[in-house]
Amino acid sequence: MRKIISIIVSTSLLIACQSTKDEFVDVKNIENSTIVKVNQLLGDKYPDQNLKIERGVTQTANLWRQSNGNHEDFEEFCVQNYISDETERELVFHKISRNLEALLGRFNQLSITLLEPLHLNIGEIHKIDHMFGAYNVGAHLWDDFYKNKIAFVVALNYPNYSLEQKNELGEKWSRKEWAYARMGDLFIARVPASLMQSMNDVSTKADSYIADYNIYMGNLLTENQQTLFPSDMKLLSHWNLRDEIKSNYADINIGIVKQRMIYQVMQRIVDQTIPYEVVNNDKYEWNPYSNETYENGKPIQINPEPNLRYQHILNYFHEYQKQDKYYTQKDTYIKRAFEEGMEISQAEVERLFVEYVSSPLAKEVGDLIASRLGRNLEPFDIWYDGFKSRSALNQDDLDKQTKTQYPNAAAFNADLPNMLKTLGFSSDKAKYLSDKIVVDPARGSGHAWGASMKGDVAHLRTRIGADGMDYKGFNIAVHEFGHNVEQTISLYDVDYYMLKGVPNTAFTEALAFMFQKRDLQILKINNSNENTIHLNTLDQFWSMYEIMGVSLVDMQVWKFLYENPNTTAEQLKNKVLAISKEVWNLYYAPVFGVKDQTILGIYSHMIASPLYLSAYPFGLLIDFQLEQFIADKDFSSEVQRIFELGRLTPNAWMHEAVGAKIGLNPIFRATKSALEKVK
Ligand SMILES: [Zn+2]
Known part of the structure; x- marks a missing residue:
């Protein structure tokens, strides 16, 4: 992802x-x-x-x-x-x-x-x-x-x-x-x-830091010194932790207790009070509330993480700064990331996001979530998963099905053509695309790495447990598969090599999201009801609300760095905490009724891929516009037509694809009508 x-x-x-x-x-x-x-x-x-x-x-x-x-x-x-x-x-x-x-x-x-x-x-x-x-x-x-x-x-x-x-x-x-x-x-x-x-050294080190940031969930102790999670459960921050919060909405017994505990762990990661030796290490038990640690039941003193999380951001900043003077106009990484990388200015992105997270619709959707949960919102409900129709499905059944169907990477690989056919691709096209994609077992959370020349293959990296692919892993793998399909069409089927690809990463995220949403269709689970479209809209509205906040934090952090180039890791940590709270208090506290939360600082992207996060909400916005456009058209042929456009600018691409610019009105309109229908 x-x-x-x-x-x-x-x-x-x-x-x-x-x-x-x-x-x-x-x-x-x-x-x-x-x-x-x-x-x-x-x-x-x-x-x-x-x-x-x-x-x-x-x-x-x-x-x-x-x-x-x-x-x-x-x-x-x-x-x-x-x-x-x-x-x-x-x-x-x-x-x-x-x-x-x-x-x-x-x-x-x-x-x-x-x-x-x-x-x-x-x-x-x-x-x-x-x-x-x-x-x-x-x-x-x-x-x-x-x-x-x-x-x-x-x-x-x-x-x-x-x-x-x-x-x-x-x-x-x-x-x-x-x-x-x-x-x-x-x-x-x-x-x-x-x-x-x-720069390469810095990014490889940051990648490894994040890829090995696992929490041994079976070693976590409650306030009453009890364990809640399976002893062999190991979750990668932040993706797996967040997804575990999401999946626990289905557990009506102790789901909320688990969610609160994960939330507590996340806060300790953000503020770096986490005892460093519990990261990626199953030797110690840890009570994230009291922050006490134990070895074989005996209390043991472990030092907190020494701000490594923030040192990695600083390392990136210092490297980018060295490059700045070689650019005549785009002389900051912020300008390069947006005007050159996304081909949309940072100010424009921020304006769009602020307009979105300030929308009164957020409060209305938040109230609806609270009433569906039958309780007041808690901060981790930014990851509320209950609009997804699949949350009503039994997690164990889903796990069982995906584990049986996909015991290893090879099984998933072999099934790629069938998945595409389920999504409406012709047999020929399904084979054509699948032949150019190879599935590998990933160490981290997985990713999609495309080819850069015709004749080569794209790699789908997915994390598969010893007992097969669980549903969570399947859902992410389908997301990556969407990336690989985009990478393949936009390399092989675009008329000029110089135009290979998509305008920016948000556009490849859009297709990844479109695939990910169809994961149950791929599993041949019929889960639609008349409310499905509205539920999907609300789900998407809420996801964007969450991730735009995270992205706003990321942007503010980089502005701070350029304004304070001599900052230390400790100062940066404090500033990230302050910015996270500030963004929370402005746009989330009114909806959640609780102030000063730091959770918007948890994303690993901030550490390993600075300023990349805005690609996700853009991806969702684009995805939303594409979905609306193709709702009454054929999915596979539209995907083919649109992703053959190649790397135009975002505006030019959207114009060719759906005849309109990227904007908030489509999602706002749809959210309003969804709110009228879904109770
Ligand atoms: Zn992705």
Whole structure:
């Protein structure tokens, strides 16, 4: 359910570059006067191409360094390599695309292989695995492209367009022009390869920290020193902990006691009072209320976690800061994550989220939840799961069915074509897609890692217990499967390699959610009633309400970091706690009737994939608009049509897909009518 690694790999590869010790003294050396001169030289030869020339020459000059030659070399390079003839330009475009696919596709394959010992459940991790896992085999590719000047040929002839320009001009662009514009995004900043490598180290360490953050639930003691959970239950923070809260709504006896205990554990993780030795360790018993620990029943003193959670965020921040100066315009990670990554500005995202979480509908839905639960809301009810029609189903029966059907990864793999057929895909298409997806047993919570070249496969990583795949695992695996289907269609079936993929990760989340929602259909459990659509709407409304708050916290944390670059891990922790409470008090306390909760700081994404969280609510919004659009259409053919669009900007993509921009009105309208129907 985590980040979509293929996209992260491909975009991070797109900004790497030079690698020698001299990289920090290898400065820009092309003056404005040279740019003007070259523009004139070329402009005189091709007077009808002035705009294209200026754009290309300026971008090339921004990327050019002393080591590439002096201003005369630059002039000569531009004059000799500017392609004025469209037929030749198209030919060269195809050659570059073909070779990029060969390179990126194989680097991606190598990364997958080197990371297997860390990502797959295939034995103990040795420290050498971390060393290989942290090695970014493609880190020097972009550096080489500057040395051999391929980068400059690209920048000169397929120049970059800003987000605004893409949205504006893109309305009239052909598919080929879109593909050219995407090629223009390849070389926009020249970040030294050594910085790419150190970023890789930081992210690998954060990933491992999160992937090993398990809580042994059978070792948790109640206030009366009793255990509530099965002795072999091991839950990964935060995903499994949150999902355990969700699944306990079905347990009318002690569900709430368990939920409160998990909530208590989460708060101790966020504020780092958790005794560090109980993490990923079944040696000690722990009472998360009193915070006392025991070894074989005898009290033992264990120190709290030393703010490691926040140190990982700081590590990311310091690395991104080092990269900032290499970007002419997007000189903070916040700008890059939103304007470049999501292609929507941070301010716009925040405005949309604030408008959403401030909606009076939240209180109405909250009241409905309280009345369905027959009690006042408690903070963990941000994960209320009772609108999902499946919560009424017996968890044990579901577990039994999925464990029998999917004893191991191979069984799940073999069933992929059938799952697709159940969702309406033709036999041919189901086989075509399934042949390009491989299921592996994951060490962490699982993820989907796509291929980067045709001929390669996407990987579906899923966590499967010794006794088979439980329903929770199945539900997540179906989500990942949705990612893999998107990754496959948007690689194999998009007309230009430069347009492979989706506008941003929110769009791949949308298809993952669409699959995940159909998990019971895949299990051939008929669970629909006339209220199903309304219940789904309320479920979606509530999920977005929850995750937008989490994402608002994430954004505020990064703004704080940029405003306070010298902050320590301890100060950062206190600030995250303060921000979490602040967001809670503004938008959740009025609904829940309780103040100062820190729970919005629990998400692991904040630690391992900073500023990624907003992709989820966007994914849900997009998902909602797509679902409404295809409700009276054929699911499989619409999925195919829409995900063949490839990587346009979010607005352009939505326009082609459903004829409208991303907005809140569809979900608000549907929620209102759902509230009238569901009691
Ligand atoms: Zn996902």
